[in-house]
Amino acid sequence: MSDYKLNVVVAGGGTSGWMAAAAISKLLSDKVNVTLIESDEIGRIGVGEATIPPLREFNRLLGIDEQDFMSSINATFKLGIEFNNWGRKDDSYIHSFGVTGRDCWACDFHNFWLKGKNEGIVEDFGQYCVELQAARHKRILGSDQHGVNYAYHLDAGLYAQYLKELALKNNTRRLEGKIVSVNLCEKSCNIKSLSLDDGMLVEGDLFLDCTGFKALLIEGALNVQYEPYGQYLPCDSAIAIQSEISGEPRPYTQAIAHDAGWQWRIPLQTRVGNGLVYCSRHLSDENAEQLLLKNLESRPITESRMFRYKTGRRIEAWKNNCIAIGLASGFLEPVESTSIHIAMSSILRLLRLFPVDKTFSNTLVAEFNQQTKTEMEQIRDFIIMHYNVTERDDSEFWRYCKNMSIPETLKHRLELFQQTAAFPIMEKELFKIDSWIQVMMGQRLVPESYHPIVDLLSKKELEGFFYSILTKVRSSVENMPGHQDFINQYCKSKEAEGLPK
Numbered sequence: 485m486s487d488y489k490l491n492v493v494v495a496g497g498g499t500s501g502w503m504a505a506a507a508i509s510k511l512l513s514d515k516v517n518v519t520l521i522e523s524d525e526i527g528r529i530g531v532g533e534a535t536i537p538p539l540r541e542f543n544r545l546l547g548i549d550e551q552d553f554m555s556s557i558n559a560t561f562k563l564g565i566e567f568n569n570w571g572r573k574d575d576s577y578i579h580s581f582g583v584t585g586r587d588c589w590a591c592d593f594h595n596f597w598l599k600g601k602n603e604g605i606v607e608d609f610g611q612y613c614v615e616l617q618a619a620r621h622k623r624i625l626g627s628d629q630h631g632v633n634y635a636y637h638l639d640a641g642l643y644a645q646y647l648k649e650l651a652l653k654n655n656t657r658r659l660e661g662k663i664v665s666v667n668l669c670e671k672s673c674n675i676k677s678l679s680l681d682d683g684m685l686v687e688g689d690l691f692l693d694c695t696g697f698k699a700l701l702i703e704g705a706l707n708v709q710y711e712p713y714g715q716y717l718p719c720d721s722a723i724a725i726q727s728e729i730s731g732e733p734r735p736y737t738q739a740i741a742h743d744a745g746w747q748w749r750i751p752l753q754t755r756v757g758n759g760l761v762y763c764s765r766h767l768s769d770e771n772a773e774q775l776l777l778k779n780l781e782s783r784p785i786t787e788s789r790m791f792r793y794k795t796g797r798r799i800e801a802w803k804n805n806c807i808a809i810g811l812a813s814g815f816l817e818p819v820e821s822t823s824i825h826i827a828m829s830s831i832l833r834l835l836r837l838f839p840v841d842k843t844f845s846n847t848l849v850a851e852f853n854q855q856t857k858t859e860m861e862q863i864r865d866f867i868i869m870h871y872n873v874t875e876r877d878d879s880e881f882w883r884y885c886k887n888m889s890i891p892e893t894l895k896h897r898l899e900l901f902q903q904t905a906a907f908p909i910m911e912k913e914l915f916k917i918d919s920w921i922q923v924m925m926g927q928r929l930v931p932e933s934y935h936p937i938v939d940l941l942s943k944k945e946l947e948g949f950f951y952s953i954l955t956k957v958r959s960s961v962e963n964m965p966g967h968q969d970f971i972n973q974y975c976k977s978k979e980a981e982g983l984p985k
């Protein structure tokens with residue numbers, strides 16, 4: 485056991501590949517040799533710029549200094565996502581990363597708020613959440629000391645580069661070249677080696693397929709199938725374009741629904757990332773591009789790029805001695821910025837379930853696959869809810885979404901919430917109660933009732949309860965600097981300063 489060293493080969497150098505290489509080479513340095521193969525000619529997907537808060541944990545694990553990280557990749561702060569036109573046209577709400585109000589042993593805050601609303605003694609639900617109010621007022625207090633829950637908007641290209649430098653420092657070996665064949669052992673069907681276009685043969689014990697939508701190893705060689713989610717998530721296309729900065733960056737992503745999809749705006753320190761996610765059955769590529777261009781807030785600085793994708797998940801993310809990570813293992817869609825997170829989570833899962841020898845037991849593989857499936861399905865349900873919980877019926881696309889059949893798991897939860905205001909959250913579920921409630925109520929799914937314990941409080945006690953939360957939220961937000969001011973003093977990038985990089 486003490487001499488045991490695993491040769492890990494990472495195929496692909498996109499965000500997933502470099503995240504995997506950086507983490508494994510740092511955290512298991514004595515137990516692994518890591519080799520990463522990437523092809524500059526093929527390149528990376530180049531989108532994936534909005535993140536969610538657990539990425540900060542990952543960075544801490546890797547010993548990354550936040551200020552250096554943010555200034556190197558032109559990052560801004562993200563406190564949540566503003567959804568426009570989702571429940572109804574002209575509706576707007578923020579799904580923030582914060583906790584709203586205070587819960588009690590029997591029920592969550594929204595139960596108190598629902599009663600307060602009946603009594604006419606509450607402000608809007610979002611007024612009771614620090615992160616949401618900070619987002620609305622374009623304020624932020626970053627770093628770990630202040631207890632604000634946030635994530636980042638970042639430049640995808642610079643992010644992969646940042647991770648690459650980190651991985652190379654931790655002795656990851658990088659090989660440039662195109663993988664032209666995946667060679668299997670005839671007997672075990674394990675991957676023996678990868679052949680590169682210059683004739684080089686790269687052998688290994690464990691292969692991570694990070695080749696993006698191509699899924700060269702897991703699908704190309706091992707033929708692992710894909711479970712499609714297209715019946716629930718009908719968008720299958722996207723167009724992305726970058727534009728100039730326009731004023732102070734918002735500390736949140738925008739997701740603006742249109743007739744056959746939605747548009748994102750992701751503000752960085754030096755530019756804005758824009759894109760339109762749409763359903764090709766209901767909108768042509770030409771019209772999608774025109775719609776996106778028409779709705780830019782500033783002048784475009786790149787050509788637009790088109791993507792076609794299939795939402796779904798790899799049935800076995802781990803097969804034989806190959807694990808698919810990132811887009812090779814599945815894709816939901818970007819509305820809740822979950823893809824980089826899912827890649828990160830697969831990497832952490834692998835680290836937790838790291839093989840103790842070079843034979844990978846069926847039990848170990850089955851555990852990894854079960855955890856991956858559970859995670860994908862939980863996040864999938866959360867995303868489906870954005871499309872299904874709507875009153876919109878003004879286009880074919882929205883009529884489909886509103887009336888489509890949804891997974892039983894989700895149906896049960898939505899019904900339970902509507903009838904009782906209860907909402908069960910599974911252990912380790914990524915999106916917690918606060919996220920679900922903000923989106924459901926933001927899209928007008930309001931419970932018919934609330935938990936009876938709330939009636940034990942008198943109107944006066946309830947008023948005092950709401951007032952104390954409101955006062956705390958307001959004073960926290962008032963004491964925060966503006967987003968741009970905080971970036972300027974904490975993490976302004978050289979590029980944003982106009983200095984050479």
Ligand SMILES: Cc1cc2nc3c(=O)[nH]c(=O)nc-3n(C[C@H](O)[C@H](O)[C@H](O)COP(=O)(O)OP(=O)(O)OC[C@H]3O[C@@H](n4cnc5c(N)ncnc54)[C@H](O)[C@@H]3O)c2cc1C
Pocket residue numbers: 495496497498499500501521522523524526527528529530531532533534535640661662663664694695696697698700722723724759791793809810811812818821822823824825827
């Ligand atoms: C429209 C859109 C918007 C998105 N927005 C977000 C977002 O806001 N937030 C988020 O978290 N995620 C988002 N994502 C997902 C995000 O882009 C990916 O999760 C992330 O970039 C990781 O991609 P990857 O590394 O798996 O794949 P890729 O970036 O495609 O990397 C694949 C790698 O494999 C290499 N490769 C492929 N074939 C070969 C070969 N034959 N030989 C050698 N190398 C090869 C490529 O060169 C590349 O290095 C979005 C995705 C799309 C499509």
